[in-house]
């Protein structure tokens with residue numbers, strides 16, 4: 001990607017060097033050789049480090065509960081919409097699919113269509129926010145352990161990691177204290193990797209105490225799985241300095257199809273626009289719009305995930321294994337050894353578990369798979385734990 005000169009100039013004024021501009025361009029180009037920060041890339045990297053080979057075709061019997069994917073997959077209605085639109089895929093926009101999805105989101109979220117920008121997943125706007133609102137002098141301030149942080153660090157912006165509170169919520173006051181002049185306060189709610197919820201008052205505290213030009217970025221990738229996390233669409237509607245990210249990769253089971261969106265005031269969304277082309281596949285647009293119209297989908301999927309998660313927690317409790325009570329489709333468990341060793345041992349049993357976080361080297365993140373996946377997880381765990 002080549003940055004336009006006017007745009008490059010404004011980045012130089014923010015304190016980036018010419019070398020860092022190159023990094024910004026390469027981050028947004030998503031070149032395969034570059035550190036491209038998202039869950040898939042990081043899971044692949046973890047697999048490579050365990051000697052499992054990137055992109056290698058895995059045995060079909062292998063259980064993959066390492067990337068917080070949703071085995072419920074795209075909805076039936078979504079798949080029918082894909083089949084219907086696919087023959088028209090020669091057109092950029094056969095029938096105004098972007099408008100249809102935007103209108104469906106606006107209705108469900110209670111915001112205006114001007115408050116919505118669609119993207120092919122939420123990694124794209126996540127990277128754009130780091131380019132648009134952070135700089136060497138205005139950090140990306142986030143919880144620890146938390147999701148990402150690689151992109152702002154890669155482009156040369158400041159990065160502050162602030163320990164979560166004892167109840168695993170983000171600590172608004174500590175985040176402001178860590179950097180009163182941050183460009184972005186990033187709250188993942190529920191948080192990846194803990195699966196825990198941050199109460200609204202922490203977000204409101206940051207909004208009330210941050211600098212004028214800073215934004216609060218609330219990543220709601222997993223919000224639909226949670227019983228207690230409060231979505232922030234109303235704060236967008238109220239015109240606050242907030243950007244909310246959503247993805248169809250999780251509850252809607254569309255990780256490989258790619259669709260997501262950002263919700264914010266139009267002037268904030270405009271700041272994300274220069275960083276990338278943003279073409280969207282019509283198949284994913286149609287699938288997402290059709291899935292959103294299925295009114296029972298979210299509640300049904302949330303309940304099924306909760307049931308499988310609880311069954312796994314019951315199993316761990318019987319074994320005396322500590323875990324963090326998550327409200328999402330993943331959780332962290334204490335494996336009492338370097339988590340990489342645990343992952344290797346599980347992989348030998350054909351179960352690929354998730355990544356580990358530097359702050360908690362003996363905790364492993366496990367995705368809640370299908371009931372069958374979790375039965376295989378339990379069987380493999382019995383062997384490895386023994």
Ligand SMILES: Cc1ncc(COP(=O)(O)O)c(C=O)c1O
Pocket residue numbers: 038039040067068120121122123124126147188192219221246247248249255259260
């Ligand atoms: C917290 C969080 N945010 C954003 C993303 C990005 O997801 P995607 O690019 O598939 O929409 C992920 C992916 O796992 C995630 O865990």
